[in-house]
Amino acid sequence: xxxxxxxxxxxxxxxxxxxxxxxxxxxxxxxxxxxxxxxxxxxxxxxxxxxxxxxxxxxxxxxxxxxxxxxxxxxxxxxxxxxxxxxxxxxxxxxxxxxxxxxxxxxxxxxxxxxxxxxxxxxxxxxxxxxxxxxxxxxxxxxxxxxxxxxxxxxxxxxxxxxxxxxxxxxxxxxxxxxxxxxxxxxxxxxxxxxxxxxxxxxxxxxxxxxxxxxxxxxxxxxxxxxxxxxxxxxxxxxxxxxxxxxxxxxxxxxxxxxxxxxxxxxxxxxxxxxxxxxxxxxxxxxxxxxxxxxxxxxxxxxxxxxxxxxxxxxxxxxxxxxxxxxxxxxxxxxxxxxxxxxxxxxxxxxxxxxxxxxxxxxxxxxxxxxxxxxxxxxxxxxxxxxxxxxxxx
Numbered sequence: 001x002x003x004x005x006x007x008x009x010x011x012x013x014x015x016x017x018x019x020x021x022x023x024x025x026x027x028x029x030x031x032x033x034x035x036x037x038x039x040x041x042x043x044x045x046x047x048x049x050x051x052x053x054x055x056x057x058x059x060x061x062x063x064x065x066x067x068x069x070x071x072x073x074x075x076x077x078x079x080x081x082x083x084x085x086x087x088x089x090x091x092x093x094x095x096x097x098x099x100x101x102x103x104x105x106x107x108x109x110x111x112x113x114x115x116x117x118x119x120x121x122x123x124x125x126x127x128x129x130x131x132x133x134x135x136x137x138x139x140x141x142x143x144x145x146x147x148x149x150x151x152x153x154x155x156x157x158x159x160x161x162x163x164x165x166x167x168x169x170x171x172x173x174x175x176x177x178x179x180x181x182x183x184x185x186x187x188x189x190x191x192x193x194x195x196x197x198x199x200x201x202x203x204x205x206x207x208x209x210x211x212x213x214x215x216x217x218x219x220x221x222x223x224x225x226x227x228x229x230x231x232x233x234x235x236x237x238x239x240x241x242x243x244x245x246x247x248x249x250x251x252x253x254x255x256x257x258x259x260x261x262x263x264x265x266x267x268x269x270x271x272x273x274x275x276x277x278x279x280x281x282x283x284x285x286x287x288x289x290x291x292x293x294x295x296x297x298x299x300x301x302x303x304x305x306x307x308x309x310x311x312x313x314x315x316x317x318x319x320x321x322x323x324x325x326x327x328x329x330x331x332x333x334x335x336x337x338x339x340x341x342x343x344x345x346x347x348x349x350x351x352x353x354x355x356x357x358x359x360x361x362x363x364x365x366x367x368x369x370x371x372x373x374x375x376x377x378x379x380x381x382x383x384x385x386x387x388x389x390x391x392x393x394x
Contacts, residue, residue, distance in 0.1 A: 024278055026247070026248060026250055026277065026278070026279065027250050028044075028250040029215055029222075029250045029251050029252075030043075030219070031043060031219055031220060031221045031222065031253055032193075032219050032220060032221070033045060033221070034150045034194045034195065034196060034220075034221055035122075035150060035194070036048075036077055036101045036103065036122050036123045036150050036254075037077075037100070037101025037102075037122030037123075038101065039076050039077055039100075039101050039122075041150075041196060041221045041223075041253050041254050042196070042220070042221030042253040043221075045253070046279075046280055047247070047252060047253060047254060047255060047274055047279050047280055048076035048077055048253070048254040048255075049074065049075060049076050049077075049254075049255055049256075049267055049270040049271055049274070049280070050075060050076060050077035050078060050079060050103070050254060050255070050256045050267075050270075051070050051075055051078060051079070051256060051257075051263040051264075051266040051267050051270075052078070052079040052080070052081070052105070052256065052263060052266075053066045053067060053070075053078065053079070053080050053081070053263065054066070054263060056087075057080055057081055057082060057083075057086075057087035057090055057091065057094070058084070058086040058087050058089075058090050059090070060090040060093045060094050063080060063090070063094050064093075064094055064097045064098070066263065067080075067094070067097075067098050067100070067102075069263075069264050070100075070263055070264060070267055071098075071099050071100055073264045073267040073268060074267055074271060074282050074283075074314065075100055075267050076100060076101075076254075077100055077101050077102075077103060077122075077123075077254065078098065078100055078101075078102055078103070079102070079103040079104075079105050079125060079256070080094060080102050080103070080104060080105065081105040082104045082105060082106055082112045082115075082116050083107070083112070084112070085111075085112070085115070087112075088104075088112055088115035088116050088119055089115075089119075091104060091115075091116055091119040091120065091121065092119035092120060095119055095120030095121065096120065101122035101123065102120070102121055102122055102123075103121065103122065103123040103124070103125050103152065104116030104117075104119075104121035104123070104124050104125065105125045106124055106125060106126045106131065106140075107126075107127070107130060107131075108130055108131060109131065109132075110131040110132045110136040110137070110139060110140050113126060113131060113140040113143065113144075114139060114140055114143040117140075117143040117144055117146070117147040117149045118143065118147060120147075121147075121149055122148075122149060122150070123149055123150045123151060123152060124140070124144055124149050124150075124151045124152070125151070125152045125154050126140065126151060126152070126153070126154070127153060127154060127155070127183055128140075128141075128153070128183045128186040128187060137186060137190075138190060141187065141190045141192050144192065144194075145192065149194075150194040150195060150196070151187065151192070151194065151195040151196075152195065152196050152197070152198060152223055153180055153183045153184060153187070153195055153196070153197045153198070154197075154198050154200070154223075155176050155179045155180045155183070155197070155198065155199045155200070155210075156200050156201070156227055157171035157176060157200070157201035157202070157203070157206060157210075157227075158171070158201075158202070158227075158228075160175055160176065160179055161179060164178060164179055171201065171206065172206070173199075173206065173209040173210040173212075173213050174213070176199040176201070176206075176210040176214075177199060177210060177213045177214045177217070179199075180197050180199050180214055180218075181217065181218065183197075184197065184218065184220070193220075195220055196220055196221040196222060196223050196253065196254065197214065197218070197220055197221075197222060197223065198222070198223040198224070198225060199211055199214055200225045200226065200227035200258075201226070201227060202226065202227055202228040202229065202230075204226050204238050204241050204242035204245075207225075207226050207227075207242045208242055208245050208246055211224065211246050211251055211252075212246070212249070212251065215251045221253035221254065222251060222252055222253055222254075223252075223253070223254050223255070223256065224243050224246055224247070224251070224252040224253075224254070224255045224256075225239075225243070225255060225256045225257065225258055226238050226239045226242040226243065226257075226258065227258050228258055229257065229258050229259060230259070230260060231259065231260050231261060232259055232260075232261040232265055235257070235258070235259040235260065235261070236257070236259065236269050239257045239258070239259075239269060239273070240269075240273055240276075243255055243257070243273055244273060244276070244277065247273070247274070247277050247279060248277060255270050255273070255274070256270070257269045257270045257273070271283070281316030282314055282316060283310075283311075283313055283314055283315070283316070284310045284313050284315075284317055284318070284319050284372060285316075285317070285318045285319070286303060286306065286307060286310075286318075286319050286320075286321060287318065287319070287320040287321070287322075287331055287335060288303045288320070288321045288322070289321075289322045289323050289324075289327065289328075291323050292323070292324075294323060294324040294326065295323030295324055295341055296323060296324055296341025296342050296343060296346075296347055296361070297323065297341050297347065297361045297364065299321060299322075299323040299341070302321060302364065302365060303321050305365055306319070306321065306365060306368060306369070309365070309369050310369065310372055313372065313373065313376050315376035315379050315380055316379075317336045317337075317372070317375060317376060317379060318334070318335040318336050318337075319335060319336065319337045319338070319368070319372055320332050320334075320335040320337075320338040320339070320340075320350075321338075321339055321368075322338070322339070322340050322341065323341045324340070324341050324342075325340055325341075325342065328340025328341065328347075328348075329348070329350075332348075332350035332353070333350070333353045334353060335350070335353070336351075336352060336372075336375045336379075337349075337350070337351060337368065337371050337372050337375055338350035338351075338353075339359065339364060339368060341361075342358075345360060345361050345362070346358050346359060346360050346361060347359060347361065347364065349367075349368075349371070351371065351375075
């Protein structure tokens with residue numbers, strides 16, 4: 001077969017469609033597509049990754065600085081809270097400087113939504129039911145229409161409407177979905193359909209059940225997240241369990257990992273979740289063993305250094321770092337660059353699945369970085385050539 005085993009491994013989307021590894025195929029839920037600025041959400045668009053700033057929005061320079069960090073980490077969309085008039089006043093400057101679409105987070109005061117739409121927000125995150133009476137909701141919807149904003153209806157288990165809590169007794173999937181559909185109906189009654197919905201809880205069980213139920217009854221894009229997931233380590237685990245289950249089932253069009261940590265970590269974790277499922281590919285996917293007494297070099301230390309030195313590479317590719325020859329050669333067959341520990345202070349380098357040369361452990365890190373950078377340049381050039389050929393054919 002012309003398609004190599006190595007290519008099938010590092011390009012799971014291709015392998016799925018070629019039925020080489022059908023167990024890796026994920027059938028995504030069919031949703032209609034909306035636009036958040038220039039980013040398509042839903043339909044057949046890639047699952048976008050977003051985060052939220054935690055600087056005071058009124059401090060435009062600090063907020064722009066954090067947005068830059070998120071952009072460099074790969075964020076597709078960034079959300080910015082607009083709790084007061086000073087924030088929406090600064091939002092105009094922030095939106096002008098941002099390179100990615102911004103979502104304005106609005107609660108309670110309808111004027112903030114209108115101001116944010118006028119100031120350049122690509123999307124408004126609201127709950128129509130908590131921004132005032134029907135006439136005020138209508139004004140916000142009209143501002144969104146006038147300025148090309150989409151909207152996100154954001155339902156949280158921790159802030160459900162009083163009447164729903166009285167009806168159901170506690171936050172539950174039925175209550176969350178009913179809240180979401182009630183809010184969606186308000187937008188639809190005003191002939192506004194450019195919206196996505198989230199139904200988040202800090203409990204992954206509740207989150208997954210609510211999204212599963214919602215996915216069955218509405219065709220709008222879904223914004224996934226386990227809200228208030230916690231600190232970096234435990235929050236990552238909860239998010240991976242909750243969102244991983246939904247994404248594996250084909251549910252979800254954009255994601256936000258909610259961590260009590262640097263927002264950049266949310267982007268990293270988001271991409272890692274998507275990479276593990278073959279749904280998005282960005283940067284170097286490092287395959288590494290946990291190490292044992294057989295290791296021919298310090299695997300854990302080496303992987304930590306390489307992760308830091310390769311963080312600047314956005315090209316999707318794979319690197320295997322394995323401590324010994326038990327699994328090392330086998331893993332290296334399926335990666336762009338591989339290193340397998342051996343004896344006498346040296347190991348074996350593999351390039352594109354083939355044995356290349358021996359390499360001393362002392363020079364390992366620097367040379368692996370050079371080889372990965374060279375391979376990334378090759379892949380980028382091939383991608384650009386293919387794009388140019390397609391454009392010429394049109």
